[in-house]
Amino acid sequence: MVEETTLNMVKELIEGSPERKFSESIDLAINLKNLDMSQPKNRVDEEIILPNGLGKSLKIAVFAKGEVGLNAKEAGSDYVLTEEDIKELGEDKSRARSLANECDFFISEVQYMPLIGKTLGAILGPRGKMPVPLTPDKNVTDLINSTKNSIRIRSKDRLTFHVSVGRRDMDVEKLAENIETVLYRIEQSLEKGKHNLKSVYVTTTMGKSVRLV
Numbered sequence: 001m002v003e004e005t006t007l008n009m010v011k012e013l014i015e016g017s018p019e020r021k022f023s024e025s026i027d028l029a030i031n032l033k034n035l036d037m038s039q040p041k042n043r044v045d046e047e048i049i050l051p052n053g054l055g056k057s058l059k060i061a062v063f064a065k066g067e068v069g070l071n072a073k074e075a076g077s078d079y080v081l082t083e084e085d086i087k088e089l090g091e092d093k094s095r096a097r098s099l100a101n102e103c104d105f106f107i108s109e110v111q112y113m114p115l116i117g118k119t120l121g122a123i124l125g126p127r128g129k130m131p132v133p134l135t136p137d138k139n140v141t142d143l144i145n146s147t148k149n150s151i152r153i154r155s156k157d158r159l160t161f162h163v164s165v166g167r168r169d170m171d172v173e174k175l176a177e178n179i180e181t182v183l184y185r186i187e188q189s190l191e192k193g194k195h196n197l198k199s200v201y202v203t204t205t206m207g208k209s210v211r212l213v
Contacts, residue, residue, distance in 0.1 A: 002176040009202055009210050010176050014168060017207025023056070024168040024205040026175055028182060028212075030161055033198035035191065037157040044155040047132075048185050052174035053149040055167030060147055061099065063108035063116060063131060068140050075141040076148075078103065086112060090119030100124055105147045106131035107140065128154045153186065159198075168204055179212070 010026075017024070035042040061079035062072040069080045079099070081089075089096040100123050108116055108131035116124070116131060124130050132147065134140055155161045165178040183200065190196040200213035 002173060002180055006176040006180055006212065007173060009212050010172050010179070013202050013204065013208065013210045014172065016210075017168075017204045020168075020206060024207065025164050026166045026168055026170070027162050027164050027203050027205075028179065029201040029203055029209065030155075030163065030186065031198040031200070032155070032159045032190070032196050035159065035196055037155070037159055042191065043157065044153055044161070044186055044189050045128075046153045046185050046189055047150055048153065048182055049146055049150050050165065050178045051149075051181055052166065052170065052178050054151065054164060055170040058104040058148055058150075059102055060105045060107065060144055061103045062134075062140065062144070063106070063112045064134065064140065065109070068109060068134070072107070072140045072144065075144040077107075077144055083112060083115065086115055086119060093123065096120055096123050100127050100129055103129070105129070105150065105152075107134055107143055107147065108132070109134050110136075128152050151182075153182070183213075 037043060059078045061081060062069070062077045063081050063086060064072055065082050072080050089099065106124065106129055110133050113131065113133055121130065132143065134143060151163060153163050163182060165182055166175045179202065187193045187197070197213055199211060201209040202212050203209040
């Protein structure tokens with residue numbers, strides 16, 4: 001059950017923002033305080049499964065072969081890439097950057113992780129898109145399904161950062177639930193919890209902002 005305050009803030013944002021000819025993103029603008037962001041331990045780096053998804057299709061690439069690759073394709077992976085593909089991408093930086101920008105998430109069988117780190121780490125790492133390792137105890141179909149509803153938050157060394165929590169055409173209560181899920185995880189990751197939050201605004205892509213915290 002979402003808090004009435006969050007629900008009302010989302011309603012206020014939607015009602016106060018003019019209609020657009022495209023589906024706007026609903027984002028959180030998060031401002032931290034009393035943290036030395038030059039210290040890696042103070043940075044936010046979280047992968048969060050949104051209870052109601054982002055309201056749009058995410059593109060997922062999987063580094064795998066054989067049966068795992070076939071299962072990944074059947075589960076809706078946009079790209080299934082082999083060891084040979086990894087090596088080719090390593091030699092074609094332009095194509096590698098294009099793929100990194102196009103795909104939202106990457107998953108890889110564990111045996112390819114060292115090669116990916118060596119050949120593609122410089123491209124995927126700064127974008128926060130290093131692959132989620134597919135260990136033998138995990139099922140690629142389950143991992144793809146959960147990843148489709150995931151977001152990755154990385155503050156890096158900044159006190160202010162943004163994160164998408166859904167689309168404007170989503171149900172207001174579902175948006176509010178997504179927002180509370182994200183805020184809870186961020187608070188859990190901070191040294192002093194909510195006391196390290198200076199402010200949180202809910203915004204649309206081109207509309208107004210409403211202060212939530």
